[in-house]
Amino acid sequence: MATKVEMPKLSDTMEEGVIGKWNVKEGDTVESGDIIAEVETDKATMEVEVFDAGTILKILVDEGDTVPLGELMAVIGEEGEDISDITGGGEAEVEVEDEDEVEVESEDDDSGEDSVDEQQKDEEKSEVEEEEDKDKEASEEKKDEAEKDEVKDKAEADDEEDDGKLKKPGSDKKQKSTNGKQGSENGRVKASPLARKMAEEQGIELSKVQGSGPEGRIIKKDIEEYEPAAEPGMETSREDTEHRVSQMRKTIARRLAESKYSSPHYYETIDIDVEQMFEARKQLNESIEGKISFNDIIIKACSAALRKHPMVNSSWQDDTILEHGDINVAFAVAIDEGLLTPVIRNSDQKGLQQIGEESKDLAEKARNRKLEPEQMEGSTFTISNLGMFGIEQFTAIINPPNACILAVGAIRDVPVVKEGVVAPGKRMKVTLSSDHRIVDGATAAQFLNTLNNMLQNPLGILL
Amino acid sequence: MAELQFREAIRAAIDEEMAQDEDIFVMGEEVAEYDGAYKVTEGLLDKYGAKRMIDTPIAELGFSGIATGAAMNGLRPIVEFMTFNFALLAADQIINHASKIRYMTGGQIKIPIVFRGANASAGQLSATHSVSYDSMYAHFPGLKVIYTSEPADAKGLLKSAIRDDNPVLFMESEQMYGLKGEVPEEEDFTIPIGKAKVKREGSDVTVVAHGKMYHIATQAAKKLAEDGVEIEIIDPRTVKPLDVETIIKSVKKTNRCVIVDEAHPFGGLAAEVGYLIQREAFDYLDAPVQRVTLPDTSAPFAKNLFDEWLPSPKEVIDAVNTVTYRK
Numbered sequence: 001m002a003t004k005v006e007m008p009k010l011s012d013t014m015e016e017g018v019i020g021k022w023n024v025k026e027g028d029t030v031e032s033g034d035i036i037a038e039v040e041t042d043k044a045t046m047e048v049e050v051f052d053a054g055t056i057l058k059i060l061v062d063e064g065d066t067v068p069l070g071e072l073m074a075v076i077g078e079e080g081e082d083i084s085d086i087t088g089g090g091e092a093e094v095e096v097e098d099e100d101e102v103e104v105e106s107e108d109d110d111s112g113e114d115s116v117d118e119q120q121k122d123e124e125k126s127e128v129e130e131e132e133d134k135d136k137e138a139s140e141e142k143k144d145e146a147e148k149d150e151v152k153d154k155a156e157a158d159d160e161e162d163d164g165k166l167k168k169p170g171s172d173k174k175q176k177s178t179n180g181k182q183g184s185e186n187g188r189v190k191a192s193p194l195a196r197k198m199a200e201e202q203g204i205e206l207s208k209v210q211g212s213g214p215e216g217r218i219i220k221k222d223i224e225e226y227e228p229a230a231e232p233g234m235e236t237s238r239e240d241t242e243h244r245v246s247q248m249r250k251t252i253a254r255r256l257a258e259s260k261y262s263s264p265h266y267y268e269t270i271d272i273d274v275e276q277m278f279e280a281r282k283q284l285n286e287s288i289e290g291k292i293s294f295n296d297i298i299i300k301a302c303s304a305a306l307r308k309h310p311m312v313n314s315s316w317q318d319d320t321i322l323e324h325g326d327i328n329v330a331f332a333v334a335i336d337e338g339l340l341t342p343v344i345r346n347s348d349q350k351g352l353q354q355i356g357e358e359s360k361d362l363a364e365k366a367r368n369r370k371l372e373p374e375q376m377e378g379s380t381f382t383i384s385n386l387g388m389f390g391i392e393q394f395t396a397i398i399n400p401p402n403a404c405i406l407a408v409g410a411i412r413d414v415p416v417v418k419e420g421v422v423a424p425g426k427r428m429k430v431t432l433s434s435d436h437r438i439v440d441g442a443t444a445a446q447f448l449n450t451l452n453n454m455l456q457n458p459l460g461i462l463l
Numbered sequence: 464m465a466e467l468q469f470r471e472a473i474r475a476a477i478d479e480e481m482a483q484d485e486d487i488f489v490m491g492e493e494v495a496e497y498d499g500a501y502k503v504t505e506g507l508l509d510k511y512g513a514k515r516m517i518d519t520p521i522a523e524l525g526f527s528g529i530a531t532g533a534a535m536n537g538l539r540p541i542v543e544f545m546t547f548n549f550a551l552l553a554a555d556q557i558i559n560h561a562s563k564i565r566y567m568t569g570g571q572i573k574i575p576i577v578f579r580g581a582n583a584s585a586g587q588l589s590a591t592h593s594v595s596y597d598s599m600y601a602h603f604p605g606l607k608v609i610y611t612s613e614p615a616d617a618k619g620l621l622k623s624a625i626r627d628d629n630p631v632l633f634m635e636s637e638q639m640y641g642l643k644g645e646v647p648e649e650e651d652f653t654i655p656i657g658k659a660k661v662k663r664e665g666s667d668v669t670v671v672a673h674g675k676m677y678h679i680a681t682q683a684a685k686k687l688a689e690d691g692v693e694i695e696i697i698d699p700r701t702v703k704p705l706d707v708e709t710i711i712k713s714v715k716k717t718n719r720c721v722i723v724d725e726a727h728p729f730g731g732l733a734a735e736v737g738y739l740i741q742r743e744a745f746d747y748l749d750a751p752v753q754r755v756t757l758p759d760t761s762a763p764f765a766k767n768l769f770d771e772w773l774p775s776p777k778e779v780i781d782a783v784n785t786v787t788y789r790k
Contacts, residue, residue, distance in 0.1 A: 194718050197746040212789050213750070221716055221788070222751040 002077030330379035491543030544580030561606035582634035593762030612677035619654030659706035665693035
């Protein structure tokens with residue numbers, strides 16, 4: 001039976017003593033009456049005498065340590081005796097404020113599991129398996145043996161239950177020591193368990209989230225409303241989707257690839273003053289039934305310009321160039337599945353109102369996929385207008401077998417210089433893509449100039 | 464469905480069970496000649512006679528002992544306590560004998576008794592007549608404890624309690640005996656012991672409330688709904704065995720929980736439910752579980768103090784606001 005050597009009361013007023021010197025070391029054999037240590041009290045240096053014979057099994061305080069009255073200093077007993085009860089219990093009592101040290105010490109006795117101290121002796125007698133994981137947050141989660149608890153039997157079989165073990169939060173003791181070591185000052189992030197789980201699932205780093213709960217606790221709402229700052233490594237990967245290629249898209253792909261690969265495209269852009277065209281349309285729409293769109297005016301103007309520049313209204317045929325007699329202007333209509341190019345035949349011979357009606361009808365049919373094949377065939381020139389999307393300028397791919405395509409941009413309000421004075425004006429950029437095999441740069445430029453003149457003075461096209 | 468008062472629902476349960484099992488008898492103070500202190504057993508003396516409707520002296524320990532002995536010998540007593548506040552004397556028979564005999568005889572002797580009566584406070588009755596005993600009795604293995612809030616639950620669960628071969632404490636409230644509610648008329652309507660009921664669906668907070676407190680929770684629910692907060696009210700109905708599954712399922716949905724309990728806070732149903740939630744739904748909690756209970760103080764007599772003492776809808780609203788971080 002081991003004997004405790006505690007700090008003796010060596011004077012009436014003594015409350016603590018300083019170990020001046022140990023005369024023995026662990027493993028030494030002592031006899032009753034031996035002086036094992038010298039202790040400095042408030043009055044003098046006194047000798048500590050033992051009353052039991054045996055082996056010094058453990059010395060718990062060092063020379064120079066201040067030891068309160070009655071505190072365990074050493075243990076005497078038989079060699080090899082298990083004294084974990086004494087040292088474990090004794091230390092826990094003494095060093096109750098620093099439980100981590102208790103844990104460290106008790107590992108000498110029990111390497112696999114934490115020693116069971118007072119606080120763990122709850123009704124559950126849980127066996128705590130230490131995770132090897134050094135991460136503090138992870139180590140808070142331990143697996144307890146499943147309880148033989150009638151309530152548990154009724155409880156919903158949890159997702160996290162495996163091999164009869166329930167995942168549970170750490171014991172009271174561990175939480176206490178965690179709190180002691182990690183205050184909110186040194187980086188511990190406060191978050192509700194739900195917020196913590198959600199963050200983990202969504203790959204959100206909790207330290208980057210602003211908590212709105214008490215003392216900055218991160219709660220469900222904060223995770224839901226969290227928007228990650230754009231930074232490398234924060235992108236979340238979403239699944240790719242494969243779309244079936246529709247017949248229409250196959251056709252678009254084939255025809256435009258063929259066009260772009262085989263016909264040498266080049267581009268010319270001109271910025272047209274459309275102030276008068278703008279006014280003319282306004283007046284026209286006030287006087288006629290139905291509405292004339294800008295696009296209708298452009299179709300009409302192009303048709304007139306094509307009549308003057310027949311090479312633009314041609315097709316490449318390898319050995320010959322076919323100059324078309326008719327002027328059939330197509331215009332691109334965007335629909336969900338792709339785009340269609342209905343054709344207005346002999347557009348140079350039709351009035352604005354008729355072009356307006358036809359284009360409206362054709363566009364409507366295109367959107368409803370009701371166009372007849374012949375309504376999309378035989379174009380000699382194409383117009384693509386992205387002005388309604390606010391596109392200022394773009395280049396289009398020639399619609400075969402046309403020689404050219406006109407890409408029409410948005411009408412912009414811009415400051416212009418008129419007779420040396422800055423004034424508000426309206427401008428529209430158009431870009432002509434031409435097949436260099438048929439149309440040379442100068443030809444294209446002349447066509448654009450004609451178009452420019454017509455749109456600047458729209459009354460001319462009405463003739 | 465028939466609209467019955469709470470007392471009528473209990474009476475119907477007793478009457479129907481007595482009619483089909485001659486081993487059942489009722490015993491208690493003034494249950495026969497006077498029709499019961501709260502008129503629960505009205506008319507049953509005429510119907511079943513003095514042998515099965517037995518008036519006792521004011522001696523709870525004695526007649527609880529008689530009932531326990533009768534149950535050991537194969538009868539199925541229903542013991543009425545005028546209130547469970549008067550039944551502390553009988554606690555020795557209930558806790559030390561009725562709850563343990565089946566266990567101590569290795570299951571050879573069944574104890575089919577129902578101890579029923581009013582529980583908890585009923586206005587200004589002062590400290591000794593205002594205690595809620597359901598959590599206390601639920602502490603002991605071998606006892607089942609039921610504290611219902613509505614007539615239909617009372618009828619269905621009392622019938623199950625009478626048929627149970629274990630001692631069941633069936634609790635009512637003086638203040639709820641006149642409460643009316645729809646009760647299914649179908650023959651042999653019973654509700655299994657240990658099944659909670661989601662009585663109001665909501666997405667924001669799970670509120671667990673039973674007995675009289677259920678009605679406090681519904682009042683709070685109305686006010687909170689005006690404010691856009693939808694609470695889900697779960698009435699456990701049976702305190703033990705507790706239907707943890709239903710509560711946990713709801714908490715996993717709402718992520719927040721408030722328990723309203725008419726007992727004192729220490730070691731009561733609210734504490735138990737809170738523990739179970741943190742154990743079974745830890746990762747689903749967005750806020751610490753809150754509880755609204757009596758304070759750790761006996762009932763005061765003065766009206767103003769009593770009103771302060773008893774859990775109120777406002778306290779429930781405050782707790783809901785706390786768990787939703789609205790305050």
